[in-house]
Amino acid sequence: MKLKLLVILLILTSLLNGCNKEDNTYPLEFFEISNTKLENLQLNNVNKIIVEKIINKRLSAFLFTDNENSQINGGINLNDKSYYIGQVSMENTPDHLMGIAEVQVFGKKAVKIYGILGANYAQAFYWFVEEKTEDSIIQIDGHTMEVDLDDDGKKEIVSTSGTIPETKIYILREGKIYVSDINKSIGAKSVFLQDEDKKLFQVYFEPNKSEQYVYYKYSFIKR
Numbered sequence: 001m002k003l004k005l006l007v008i009l010l011i012l013t014s015l016l017n018g019c020n021k022e023d024n025t026y027p028l029e030f031f032e033i034s035n036t037k038l039e040n041l042q043l044n045n046v047n048k049i050i051v052e053k054i055i056n057k058r059l060s061a062f063l064f065t066d067n068e069n070s071q072i073n074g075g076i077n078l079n080d081k082s083y084y085i086g087q088v089s090m091e092n093t094p095d096h097l098m099g100i101a102e103v104q105v106f107g108k109k110a111v112k113i114y115g116i117l118g119a120n121y122a123q124a125f126y127w128f129v130e131e132k133t134e135d136s137i138i139q140i141d142g143h144t145m146e147v148d149l150d151d152d153g154k155k156e157i158v159s160t161s162g163t164i165p166e167t168k169i170y171i172l173r174e175g176k177i178y179v180s181d182i183n184k185s186i187g188a189k190s191v192f193l194q195d196e197d198k199k200l201f202q203v204y205f206e207p208n209k210s211e212q213y214v215y216y217k218y219s220f221i222k223r
Contacts, residue, residue: 024222026186030171036125036137040111041075041082044188053100059129061100062147072098074113078133085125085137089115097122100157103146107154108171115145117201120163121179126135138177140170149215155213158193165192167201169215188219 045066052062060077070091076083089098098115105126112125123142127137142161149156149169150219157170167184182191182201190204194212201213212223 025219028180028185028218030180033177033179035135036139038083042085043082061113088113090117105146105155147196161190165190167191
């Protein structure tokens with residue numbers, strides 16, 4: 001009896017694997033992420049404001065150094081209150097590798113605060129200015145870009161990090177932000193967004209053998 005069950009399981013596994021290879025569709029695993037906790041910022045601890053982005057009369061974001069060290073930190077002003085969001089970049093970061101920009105993500109207005117913390121270590125904070133303060137900021141590791149992957153008029157976030165590229169997709173579903181680690185989801189050694197306009201990802205399941213995939217409905221589909 002146990003042998004028959006084992007044979008049946010092996011057959012089912014084979015069929016499932018066959019279907020996966022036949023239609024070249026890989027469902028992605030998604031996990032909900034947490035928001036960045038904000039801390040009150042005492043302005044007398046601010047040594048120098050490097051750059052500031054004014055959103056409107058009550059909202060602004062800025063990069064600054066404090067009185068403790070030369071690292072570059074991020075802060076926001078909201079309704080006459082100042083908050084510390086975290087370290088954004090390291091000392092002497094070139095201007096083109098850090099900054100503040102207004103973007104559209106998940107169909108929402110956001111402010112992107114980005115920088116680098118070392119070689120191949122970029123990061124970004126996204127501040128959703130219309131959300132409640134405690135739910136308004138997320139932090140993402142890697143080089144980030146905003147791309148409408150599923151052509152619904154709302155941009156997702158794609159982040160890539162590491163010398164051997166590891167790529168994640170951030171989406172909004174039922175009002176919450178979820179992330180999928182593509183490399184782990186599909187068992188790939190390397191994944192990166194090769195063509196932003198065509199939304200093509202280059203995937204390596206084994207060295208020197210690349211394949212192209214697109215994102216569609218929580219899955220990766222081979223082109």
